[in-house]
Amino acid sequence: xxxxxxxxxxxxxxxxxxxxxxxxxxxxxxxxTFRMVLHGYERPGDGWIIxxxxxxxxxxxxxxxxxxxxxxxxxxxxxVRVRARLAALVAGExxxxxxxxxxxxxxxxxxxxxxxxxxxxxxxxxxxxxxRGGDSDFAAAIARNIRGVEGNIRQMxxxxx
Numbered sequence: 001x002x003x004x005x006x007x008x009x010x011x012x013x014x015x016x017x018x019x020x021x022x023x024x025x026x027x028x029x030x031x032x033t034f035r036m037v038l039h040g041y042e043r044p045g046d047g048w049i050i051x052x053x054x055x056x057x058x059x060x061x062x063x064x065x066x067x068x069x070x071x072x073x074x075x076x077x078x079x080v081r082v083r084a085r086l087a088a089l090v091a092g093e094x095x096x097x098x099x100x101x102x103x104x105x106x107x108x109x110x111x112x113x114x115x116x117x118x119x120x121x122x123x124x125x126x127x128x129x130x131x132r133g134g135d136s137d138f139a140a141a142i143a144r145n146i147r148g149v150e151g152n153i154r155q156m157x158x159x160x161x
Contacts, residue, residue, distance in 0.1 A: 010027070011024045011025065011026060011037075012024070012025045012027075012034060013025065014034060014036065014059075014060025014061065014062055014063070015060055015061040015062060016036050016039065016053060016055035016056075016058075016060070016061065017036075017055045017058050017059070017060070017061045017064070017065060017066075017067040017068040017071070018053050018054045018055030018058070018067065018068070018071055019039075019040060019053050019055055020061070021039070023036050023037060023039045023055075023060075024036075024037045024039075025037065025060050033059065034059060034060055034063060035057050035058065035059060036053075036055050036056055036057060036058055036059075036060060037056070038052055038056050039052065039053050039055075039056060040052050040053025040055075040056065041053075054071060055067060055071075075156050078156060079153065079156045079157070082149055082152050082153055082156065083153065085149055086146065086149045086150065086153065089142060089145055089146050089149065090146065094142065094145075095122060095123050096120060096121070096122050096123075097120070097121060097138070097141050097142060097145055098118045098119070098120055098121075098141070098145075099118070099119055099120075099121045099125070099127070099134070099135040099138070099140075099141035100116040100117070100118055100134045100135050100141070100144070101116065101117060101118075101119055101127055101129065101130075101133075101134040101135065102115060102116060102129060102132035102133040102134045103115060103116060103117050115133060116133065116134050121138055121141060122138070123138055124138060125137060125138045125141075126138075
């Protein structure tokens, strides 16, 4: 049996095992295996790359589907936990939650462009500065969390199919 060493200077297209998009693959050292290049990131313009696809660094789907199987199992487990969280939110069982509140001018002036910060609040909390933005009270924080969890569930369910 002969072993083919692939040209490391060339790029090849392959299907990512996570996002299923066609992406460039690169030949790894030794010329024996393909791996997905960095993809699925954002460049907000501040010189940094934010995020990436979980399939980055894995073999393309054409060569292996092991990462897809592993990722599917992880998503199914997350879906169970997120559905339980949604049920607790809707049933009113949550007594402590993260809320978004507007940052002060002082907090925003050191390069962090985000206008909001997250704080942990309990039942009965009211945001005295809600006119500046963010959640106005505990109920608003719960409602925002419910919307977020429902969006997460939709995204995970679309990952399953």
